[in-house]
Amino acid sequence: MIIAERKPIKEIEKMIMPYKKVLIVGCNTCVTICMAGGEKEVDILASSLNLLFKSKHKEIEFIKRVVERQCEKEFVEELKEDIASVEAVLSLGCGVGVQKIVEVFPHIPVYPGLNTKSIGAPEEEGVWKEKCVACGDCILDKTGGICPIARCSKKLLNGPCGGSQDGKCEIDKNLDCAWQLIYDRLKLLGKLDQLEEIIPVRDWSKANDGGPREVIREDVRLKNGK
Amino acid sequence: MEFEPEIVIFCCQYCTEAADTAGASHLGYPANIKLMELPCSGKISIIYLLKAFEEGADGVCVIGCEEGACHFLRGNLRAKKVVEYTQKILEEIGINKERLKMFNLSSLESQKFVQISKEITEKIRELGPIF
Ligand code: SF4
Ligand code: SF4
Numbered sequence: 001m002i003i004a005e006r007k008p009i010k011e012i013e014k015m016i017m018p019y020k021k022v023l024i025v026g027c028n029t030c031v032t033i034c035m036a037g038g039e040k041e042v043d044i045l046a047s048s049l050n051l052l053f054k055s056k057h058k059e060i061e062f063i064k065r066v067v068e069r070q071c072e073k074e075f076v077e078e079l080k081e082d083i084a085s086v087e088a089v090l091s092l093g094c095g096v097g098v099q100k101i102v103e104v105f106p107h108i109p110v111y112p113g114l115n116t117k118s119i120g121a122p123e124e125e126g127v128w129k130e131k132c133v134a135c136g137d138c139i140l141d142k143t144g145g146i147c148p149i150a151r152c153s154k155k156l157l158n159g160p161c162g163g164s165q166d167g168k169c170e171i172d173k174n175l176d177c178a179w180q181l182i183y184d185r186l187k188l189l190g191k192l193d194q195l196e197e198i199i200p201v202r203d204w205s206k207a208n209d210g211g212p213r214e215v216i217r218e219d220v221r222l223k224n225g226k
Numbered sequence: 227m228e229f230e231p232e233i234v235i236f237c238c239q240y241c242t243e244a245a246d247t248a249g250a251s252h253l254g255y256p257a258n259i260k261l262m263e264l265p266c267s268g269k270i271s272i273i274y275l276l277k278a279f280e281e282g283a284d285g286v287c288v289i290g291c292e293e294g295a296c297h298f299l300r301g302n303l304r305a306k307k308v309v310e311y312t313q314k315i316l317e318e319i320g321i322n323k324e325r326l327k328m329f330n331l332s333s334l335e336s337q338k339f340v341q342i343s344k345e346i347t348e349k350i351r352e353l354g355p356i357f
C-alpha cells in the first residue's frame with residue numbers, strides 16, 4: 001500500500017488561502033489505512049482549518065467527500081457536481097490521486113494535502129514502514145524475501161557492509177540492517193548457500209530514472225483500435 | 227463584565243457519577259460547564275474535541291478514571307494519547323494547547339470534580355475568549 005502523512009496545516013493554509021469554497025477529497029483505500037486521508041482525516045482537517053480561519057476572521061466553506069480510490073478515473077468522475085460548485089480542490093489522496101483529479105478535471109486547481117512517503121505496510125498500530133521502492137525488476141527471490149533496495153540504507157545488492165552491528169544499520173541504530181534480516185531469513189530456510197551467489201550489477205533502466213514507466217496488457221486494451 | 231468561558235467536559239460514565247454526587251451534595255460547580263457523558267473516556271476522538279471548539283467552547287477537557295483503574299482497561303490511556311495528539315493540532319493552528327486538558331479521578335471524588343471544573347474555568351478565564 002501507499003504510505004502518506006498529512007502536510008503541516010500551515011502549508012495547506014497557504015495553498016487554499018485565496019479561495020472561498022474548497023472541496024476536500026479523501027480516498028478510501030491506502031491513505032485510509034495509514035490514517036492520513038480517509039473520512040476521519042477529511043473531517044479532522046476541515047475542522048482544524050475552520051478553527052484556524054475563524055481565528056483569522058476569514059471564512060472558507062469546505063465540502064467534504066471521500067472517493068473509493070482516488071487513483072481511478074471512474075471514482076474521481078463522481079466528483080463532477082461537487083467540483084462544479086467550488087473554486088479549488090484539496091486532495092487527501094496520495095500523489096497519484098492528486099494527479100488523477102487533475103487529469104479528469106484539468107480546469108480546476110488541485111492541491112496536495114498529503115506528503116506521499118512510500119510503498120509499505122503497517123508494522124504495528126500507528127507505525128507504517130517502507131518495504132519496496134518499485135524498482136521494476138524484483139530480486140526478492142535472491143534475498144530471502146527481504147528487499148535490500150528499499151530497506152538497506154546503501155541499497156547494497158551484496159551486503160552487508162562493514163557497518164552492520166548487532167543487527168542494526170550503521171546509518172541509524174534504530175534501523176534493522178536489511179542484510180542481517182536477509183541472512184537470518186535464509187538461515188531459517190536452510191538456504192544460506194544462496195549468499196554465495198553474487199547479485200550482478202542491476203539494469204537500472206527498469207527503475208524510474210528514465211521517466212514514467214508503463215505497464216501494458218494488449219489483451220484488455222480497448223483504445224487505439226487495437 | 228467578567229468573561230464567562232464556555233467549557234465542555236467529556237466525562238466517562240463512572241466519573242460522571244462524581245459530577246452527579248457533587249450536584250446531589252450541593253457542591254456547586256461552575257454553571258458554564260457542559261458535561262458530555264461517554265461510556266468510557268477511550269471513546270473520545272480528535273473530531274469530538276475539535277468540534278467542541280468549533281461549536282464555541284473556549285476550553286475543553288476529558289475526564290477519565292485514574293490510570294490503572296479504567297473499567298475498560300486502557301480507555302483512559304488511549305484518551306490521554308488522543309488529547310495529546312489533538313493538542314499538537316491546536317498548536318499547529320495557533321490555539322493555545324492549554325485550552326484542552328485531560329484529568330483523571332475516581333467516581334467517588336466529587337470534591338475533585340468540583341476542583342477540576344473550577345480550575346479549568348479559572349485557566350480559561352485567564353486565557354480569555356478563544357476567538
Ligand atoms: S527488489 Fe524492487 S520490486 Fe522487489 S521489493 Fe525491492 S524495490 Fe520492490
Ligand atoms: S548496515 Fe546493513 S542496512 Fe545499513 S547500510 Fe550496511 S548493509 Fe545496509
